[in-house]
Amino acid sequence: MNTSDDQNSIFPKGERASADYFTGTVWVKMLIPNDPNLNCQIANVVFEPGARNNWHTHPGGQILIAIDGIGYYQEKGKHIQLLHKGDVVKILPDVVHWHGASHVSEFTHIAINPNTQKGIVTWLERVTDEEYKKYAP
Amino acid sequence: MNTSDDQNSIFPKGERASADYFTGTVWVKMLIPNDPNLNCQIANVVFEPGARNNWHTHPGGQILIAIDGIGYYQEKGKHIQLLHKGDVVKILPDVVHWHGASHVSEFTHIAINPNTQKGIVTWLERVTDEEYKKYAP
Numbered sequence: 001m002n003t004s005d006d007q008n009s010i011f012p013k014g015e016r017a018s019a020d021y022f023t024g025t026v027w028v029k030m031l032i033p034n035d036p037n038l039n040c041q042i043a044n045v046v047f048e049p050g051a052r053n054n055w056h057t058h059p060g061g062q063i064l065i066a067i068d069g070i071g072y073y074q075e076k077g078k079h080i081q082l083l084h085k086g087d088v089v090k091i092l093p094d095v096v097h098w099h100g101a102s103h104v105s106e107f108t109h110i111a112i113n114p115n116t117q118k119g120i121v122t123w124l125e126r127v128t129d130e131e132y133k134k135y136a137p
Numbered sequence: 138m139n140t141s142d143d144q145n146s147i148f149p150k151g152e153r154a155s156a157d158y159f160t161g162t163v164w165v166k167m168l169i170p171n172d173p174n175l176n177c178q179i180a181n182v183v184f185e186p187g188a189r190n191n192w193h194t195h196p197g198g199q200i201l202i203a204i205d206g207i208g209y210y211q212e213k214g215k216h217i218q219l220l221h222k223g224d225v226v227k228i229l230p231d232v233v234h235w236h237g238a239s240h241v242s243e244f245t246h247i248a249i250n251p252n253t254q255k256g257i258v259t260w261l262e263r264v265t266d267e268e269y270k271k272y273a274p
Contacts, residue, residue, distance in 0.1 A: 010204055010223050031202065031225045038198040038227065040177075040251040061175040065168065065247065067147055067204075086147050088168045090175065110202065114177040114251050 009108065010067065011044040017053075021123050023132075024051025024100070034116045041113045041120060047071065052100025052132060055124040057093075060115025064089040064099060071107035072135055073099045080135040083107070093118070098127045102135070146245065147204065148181040154190075158260050160269075161188025161237070171253045178250045178257060184208065189237025189269060192261040194230075197252025201226040201236060208244035209272055210236045217272040220244070230255070235264045239272070 014029025025048040032042040039060075044067075052072065064073065064083070071083035076096035083089065083099075091097055093115070101107035113120050151166025162185040169179040176197075181204075189209065201210065201220070208220035213233035220226065220236075228234055230252070238244035250257050 012223075032200055032227060035227065037229050038200065038251050040198075040200065040249070042200060042202075042225075042249065061177075063169055063175065063177065063179060065179075086149075088179075090169060090172065092174050110247070112177070112179070112249060114175050 009046075013046055014044065017045070021054050021056070022051065023054075023126060024048055026051050026053070026100075031110070034113075034120060036117075039115055039117045041116055043111050045109055045111055047099075047101035047107045049101050049105055050103060050132075052127050053098055054126050055096055055098050057096055057122045057124070058091065058113055059093055059119040059122070060113060060117070061093045061095075062091040063112040063114070064091070065110040065112070067108050067110060069107040070102040070105040071099060071109060072102055072132075073097065074131075082135075083109070096124065100127070100132075146183075150183055151181065154182070158191050158193070159188065160191075160263060161185055163188045163190070163237075168247070171250075171257060173254075176252055176254045178253050180248050182246055182248055184236075184238035184244045186238050186242055187240060187269075189264050190235055191263050192233055192235050194233055194259045194261070195228065195250055196230055196256040196259070197250060197254070198230045198232075199228040200249040200251070201228070202247040202249070203244070204247060205243070205245040207239040207242040208236060208246060209239055209269075210234065211268075219272075220246070233261065237264070237269075
């Protein structure tokens with residue numbers, strides 16, 4: 001399912017992300033499907049305000065590149081970190097984390113999964129409203 | 138050396154690229170330096186009109202994501218391909234290629250090098266003006 005695309009955005013919005021692993025409305029446009037020659041998968045993800053993914057890990061790590069809006073990123077046991085356009089997040093293998101939009105703004109990032117020969121993602125529990133609301137500016 | 142940055146661009150322009158491997162003015166902003174945990178290096182590259190890199194290969198392959206302007210991409214023995222914002226190029230390991238701006242427009246792409254445990258880049262000969270001018274719309 002596609003929506004009409006913002007003319008200023010770099011990529012089309014893509015497909016609705018599964019409610020099994022995401023809270024709120026999230027759109028995923030696959031840019032590079034997992035490729036055994038590159039061991040890499042790349043997607044553009046648009047989170048509507050308040051939307052986020054579940055806690056999860058990547059066996060090969062992940063890099064996020066924020067390209068629009070304002071987002072949140074949290075590693076287990078640490079504070080929620082604010083993300084703006086141009087910010088880059090390096091996520092080491094097996095680090096438990098989540099990411100999504102802030103309360104007030106849509107958020108778009110490119111997600112790069114390297115080392116996919118080790119696997120891509122292990123989904124964990126949902127990020128509760130209580131956890132999400134803990135962002136303190 | 139930095140220049141004043143375009144407020145609409147996602148990343149700062151970064152450093153001037155080496156004249157040994159680039160023709161014309163090119164700016165490289167390293168986003169993720171090569172990392173042994175991620176086996177990945179990511180940079181944002183801005184090419185001024187007419188600028189391009191030398192012919193080269195990547196032992197682990199490469200992905201280009203065009204984010205602004207109009208660019209050229211060519212694999213050895215094929216025609217020059219036009220790149221616009223949102224285009225994604227998958228470059229297989231050891232494929233001889235070059236990329237850069239078009240004649241008429243600046244061009245910005247994100248360059249993702251996966252599998253850096255195999256090496257990052259092998260630089261080859263310069264892209265001559267004759268080769269560069271072969272783009273035929």
